Amino acid sequence: MEIPSFKEDHISQILALQVLQTLGYTYLTPDEALAYRGNKTTNFILENGLRKQLKEINSIRVSSTETLVFSDNNLKAGIQALKNPPMQEGYITASESVYNLLTLGKSLEQNIDGDKKSFTLQYIDWQHPEQNVFHVCEE
Structure with missing residues (x-):
């Protein structure tokens, strides 16, 4: 049987996790958080989840009928900018x-039909906040 911790910092952390989950954050177990970090404890960004989400909320409108996605290199550059x-x-x-x-x-510059144009990669979908994903994990 595991003895519960009554340390103030542990109790406050549990309360914070509960409040954030109530607000819609998805709880990640320590193993899930490590996987999202690419199995690197030094990564403070959940890169795998961020890359997936950047693809979900960003598109490039080329014309009234055509949209494209940011290249993998641009997604990588966007993540690197945030990491560094x-x-x-x-x-x-x-x-x-x-x-x-x-x-x-x-x-970021994106090559569209042989023509380089600049487009903005958004980290947060401000127009559709319900499309954003929030995670919480323990320290």
Whole structure:
């Protein structure tokens, strides 16, 4: 029989997990979270889930009848931008960079019929918030 923890930080973590799940977050077990991190404990971004979601919420309108998806290289570049904020410029600048990516998106060049054009990759679907996916896991 496992003895429950009565440490304040553990109790507050359980409450936070419950509140977030009530708000619609999907709970990931530690093993699921590790899988989403590509089995790398150093990854703080759930890359596998992010890549899938970026494909779901982003499309490129080429014409009134045609839409395309961002290339795999552009999805990778978008994830790398989020993973590698400019830490050498200090925490405030790095935080601003991540904030700007999350709120404004990342401009990326995509080759459309031999012509390079710039399109914005959104990390959050602001027009259809119900399409966003939120996960929560334990520390």
